[in-house]
Amino acid sequence: MNINMTLIGQMIAFAIFVWFCMKYVWPPITQALTERQQRIQEGLEEADRARAELHKANEQAEETLRESREEAARILDKTRVRANQMIEEARTDARAEGERMIANARSEIDSEIQQAKGELRAQVAALAIQGAERILESSIDEKKHREMVDRLAEEL
Amino acid sequence: MAGDAPSSTEYITHHLQNLTFGLHPDNGWSFAHGAEEAREMGFWAINVDTMGWSIATGLLFLWLFRYLAKTVTTGVPTGLQNALEMVFEFSNDIIRTSFNGKSKLIGPLALTLFCWIFFMNSLKWLPIDLFPQIAHKLGIEYMRIVPTSDPNATLGMGFGVFLLIIFYSIRNKGFGGFSKELAFNPFNHWSLVPFNLVLELIVLIVKPISLGLRLFGNMFAGEVIFIMISLLPFWAIWVLDVPWAIFHILVIALQAFIFAVLSVVYMSAAFEEH
Numbered sequence: 001m002n003i004n005m006t007l008i009g010q011m012i013a014f015a016i017f018v019w020f021c022m023k024y025v026w027p028p029i030t031q032a033l034t035e036r037q038q039r040i041q042e043g044l045e046e047a048d049r050a051r052a053e054l055h056k057a058n059e060q061a062e063e064t065l066r067e068s069r070e071e072a073a074r075i076l077d078k079t080r081v082r083a084n085q086m087i088e089e090a091r092t093d094a095r096a097e098g099e100r101m102i103a104n105a106r107s108e109i110d111s112e113i114q115q116a117k118g119e120l121r122a123q124v125a126a127l128a129i130q131g132a133e134r135i136l137e138s139s140i141d142e143k144k145h146r147e148m149v150d151r152l153a154e155e156l
Numbered sequence: 157m158a159g160d161a162p163s164s165t166e167y168i169t170h171h172l173q174n175l176t177f178g179l180h181p182d183n184g185w186s187f188a189h190g191a192e193e194a195r196e197m198g199f200w201a202i203n204v205d206t207m208g209w210s211i212a213t214g215l216l217f218l219w220l221f222r223y224l225a226k227t228v229t230t231g232v233p234t235g236l237q238n239a240l241e242m243v244f245e246f247s248n249d250i251i252r253t254s255f256n257g258k259s260k261l262i263g264p265l266a267l268t269l270f271c272w273i274f275f276m277n278s279l280k281w282l283p284i285d286l287f288p289q290i291a292h293k294l295g296i297e298y299m300r301i302v303p304t305s306d307p308n309a310t311l312g313m314g315f316g317v318f319l320l321i322i323f324y325s326i327r328n329k330g331f332g333g334f335s336k337e338l339a340f341n342p343f344n345h346w347s348l349v350p351f352n353l354v355l356e357l358i359v360l361i362v363k364p365i366s367l368g369l370r371l372f373g374n375m376f377a378g379e380v381i382f383i384m385i386s387l388l389p390f391w392a393i394w395v396l397d398v399p400w401a402i403f404h405i406l407v408i409a410l411q412a413f414i415f416a417v418l419s420v421v422y423m424s425a426a427f428e429e430h
Binding site: 002003004005006007008009010011013014015017018020021022024025026028029030032033035036039 | 263307313
């Protein structure tokens with residue numbers, strides 16, 4: 001256990017090992033670990049960004065949904081109002097049409113009544129004259145009593 | 157225990173003797189047969205087991221992390237890669253908290269020190285008799301497998317760090333700046349320059365010695381206790397061996413960590429401007 005050349009030998013071995021470590025071991029490992037650190041950092045940043053984007057997208061989707069729901073409600077309201085309006089209009093139109101048709105029919109009936117009355121009157125006059133002719137035979141001058149009978153028929 | 161039942165003292169000294177190869181004044185270039193011969197070889201001898209095991213563990217460390225360096229991806233790490241990256245991040249954290257300068261060396265230095273010392277210390281978990289027995293069968297007399305319980309190894313690393321401190325201090329502050337720092341700290345007065353110089357030089361030289369001796373002391377003490385425990389009857393060994401080994405999970409990791417952190421802190425001082 002005395003101090004001897006081993007001391008020098010150990011110093012040389014020490015120097016060689018440190019040199020080898022410095023040359024071939026330390027640099028590649030440090031580089032790889034630094035790169036990995038960078039990659040992890042980038043990954044984390046990306047994740048943060050993605051999360052923020054997702055949040056934004058969610059908000060946007062919600063906003064869009066809300067807007068479309070409102071739009072749908074508005075459209076529905078408008079449609080309901082319009083439908084009511086249309087029903088009302090149709091009802092009014094139908095009523096007007098009906099009334100018009102009734103009025104037409106009435107006036108047609110009226111004119112037919114008038115016509116029938118005229119025809120009836122003419123026939124009554126002719127019948128009356130015929131009857132009177134038969135009763136009176138020749139005693140009645142057609143020309144003379146025509147006027148009278150016509151006036152009679154008029155009064156019917 | 158090796159061979160024909162040795163006494164406890166023999167057993168302990170046998171376990172604490174490194175496999176030393178060197179120039180013996182009488183036997184020439186040879187392996188030392190015992191502590192006496194190893195001492196006689198003086199400085200120009202080498203502890204083959206310490207060197208061998210420390211280089212093996214160092215290569216294991218480099219091989220593992222070279223594997224990581226080759227397979228590392230910027231994607232999701234898996235399995236072994238994950239574990240190695242954790243160690244890497246750990247040593248990176250040491251630098252981030254204790255080092256204020258900017259250097260390409262400091263990261264690899266901390267990683268190498270921590271992992272290498274950790275692996276060397278970890279050899280202590282292997283059964284205390286396993287490798288000496290194998291070595292004995294192969295005809296090798298001594299085998300201490302924990303390099304960090306040999307002061308040569310720990311002081312070697314300490315002085316390695318020391319040389320780096322000196323080198324970077326001079327490079328960053330200039331020779332003048334570094335000398336001035338030694339001469340005018342802590343008392344900024346010309347009359348106290350010699351006093352400052354003595355003080356600062358002691359502070360400087362104590363750094364590597366404390367690094368090396370702290371690690372050596374912890375590991376050596378642990379090893380001695382493991383050896384003592386293994387002297388107990390075989391049925392009683394595990395009662396003490398297991399708790400001590402579990403306790404060493406802490407010591408092994410902590411000593412590796414302390415060595416690495418202190419080295420980084422000392423290096424940080426070399427990069428700082430006063």
